[in-house]
Amino acid sequence: MSEAAVPDGRAAPTLTARQPKAVHSALTVLEAVARLGAGASAQDISRELGLPRATTYRLLNLLVQDEYLVRTPDLAGFALGAKVVQLATVAAPPARLASAARGVVAETRAALRGGVHVVFFAGGRLTVVDADPDFPLSDAVRLVREPERFAIGRLLLIDRGAADAAAVRDFAEFGATRQLGELAPAYGCVAVPILDGAGGFAGARGFSGSRPRADDPSDVLTVLRPAAARLGPLVV
Template sequence: MGERAGPALTARQPGAVHSALSVLEAVAHLGAGVTAQRLSTELGLPRATTYRLLNLLVEDEYLVRTLDLSGFALGAKVAQLAALAAPPARLSSAARAVVDDARRRVRGGVHVVLFVDGRVVVLDADPDFPLSDHARLAREPERYALGRLMLIGDDNARGPAVEAARLDLARWGATRQSGEVTAAAGCLAIPLRDDSGAFAGALGFSGARHRVDEPEATLSALRPAADALAPLVV
């Protein structure tokens, strides 16, 4: 197979490069789910130009389409660049003690994430039960309980997975994903709320599918940890 062609925009097209960066900044500012029409209006760009830039940025994974295909969100490449640029965040000793205790109580992966500018930022992944795919979590948050919890905090988020997550949150106080990425496994996400009550992050669980289909025992073990952890990390 031949090498993939490079991006259509080059340094010889400074106006186009600037417009593409402006689109990225606007998606970050306006949040996941923003439409091409709104971006065109906000940036004062012709609609055809906006669509060309969006398609290019999606192709190169700087943006991703939302699950219902009506809007856009920041993609894996942006998350990777941000992670490289930012110093690694660490749990405080008090937060570490809460997470370590939760991991002793619950057999399976216990993870801590924050929601930052429409993306899932992994603060502490369980070293014994690691997350299956960091890049895919950043690129397709709607496929995971952690990403679904972030998305339902956005009033503009739509789609079957988001609506199902809202129902799960109302019933269980957590979002779920069961057997959709790996047939025998699933995941849960319990909100970490800030002082205003908004979702600022999550305490996640990944493990056997039956523990997600019938989550009460696992959630009962993790809810106290989430309550203790929230004021320490958000």
Template sequence: MAVSDAGLTGRQPKAVQSALAVLECVARMGAGVTAREVAESLSLPPATAYRLLNLLVGEEYLVRLPDLRGFALGRKVAGLAGAIAPVRVPSAARAVLAELRAEVRAGVHLVLYTATTLRVADLDPDLPLQDPAAVERYLHATAAGRLLLAEQPEWRDLLPPSRLTRCTPATVTKPDQLDACLADVRAQGWAAQTGELHGGVGCAVAPVRSPDGELVAGVVVSGRVDVREPPTCVQEGARALAGLLA
């Protein structure tokens, strides 16, 4: 079906070009670039640069950094890049996952993290996730997403409360309730949820961290059961993956 351009004015293409230029500027100058730096680099009025930056944040192409002093690429950009460049998981890491899948009576999957995004990198071929794209999108409703949100000094900078979508009747959509869930994740060191993304489906995730503690990946266990925490073997597998993925 063709997209109608009814109502498209002569000024709107220029606005689109300006927004893309801002996005390219942030990518070129790197995380932490300020609105003032963007405005100066592109010779834009400061108010225009700030408006475009806020627009791109609202659409999840950019994110504000936790200290509110600059901007970085958001998860939609990572999703676009991921659609072009396939994720490559080392064969040694795939061997660890294969061993876990033989031991755990549930789906076992690998997700990879950046500071602001997650991507499902290796699905269990026998027990795949019902909707990997939803896992990447609805961070508040999945164990993998909550593990990422719990890393943020202020999760609202990454996921505005207006985007706490109700996926099922069980989904946590109130900011104070999500605050409590994320506090539990930090205390436990792992995340779990049941029935919040898909009814009757639960998942738990064990973090894979670099030597300096940075979250780089997670081993997700999913199934049509109440998954209360990652099994011990999965937590041990996540530690084994640290040396292969960090």
């Protein structure tokens, strides 16, 4: 890669003739992961794109390093990462948890030993604010685009009066929404609202883990509900 001068005297990299092809290949890998879904393996992606395995592994490692992809908890596959979510939600205002709120989130993760995520609702849109780095969202981009397929997204739809009957029943029974093995048979998720001062839904706390913990969410909710109540005053 050649270099060019920049105003402060440092050398800045410039594109060579071969690099646009590499950029295109990286984008096709991202598209393949989005198409195949979370958990797609390097072999799946190589076969889908007709790329040599060595090239596929190299691109995957670079995309993970730059946070465009994340490895699934079992390390066997890949899912879209935080930077892709940022691109998908670029129209939404940036949001970041204050240090006190991050402390509450950390305590909840330690207590539940599963994926714990925080999202905000604004203008009828969902923004991922803090996704669990150790237990990534199964498909963060799909969560934004198809909220009805996720427990967290179903809370947004309840707030908008657009949820289906099953989500409404879950919320009436548990004060929470659930997703039971619809994206991966062995896994499920549970979500509770984060309330603003007027009692509206400012966002949600979500838990993802083994399917039995979502089928009977009582143990999860004993941690998730009070944590959401503590988080409300810190984020609204």
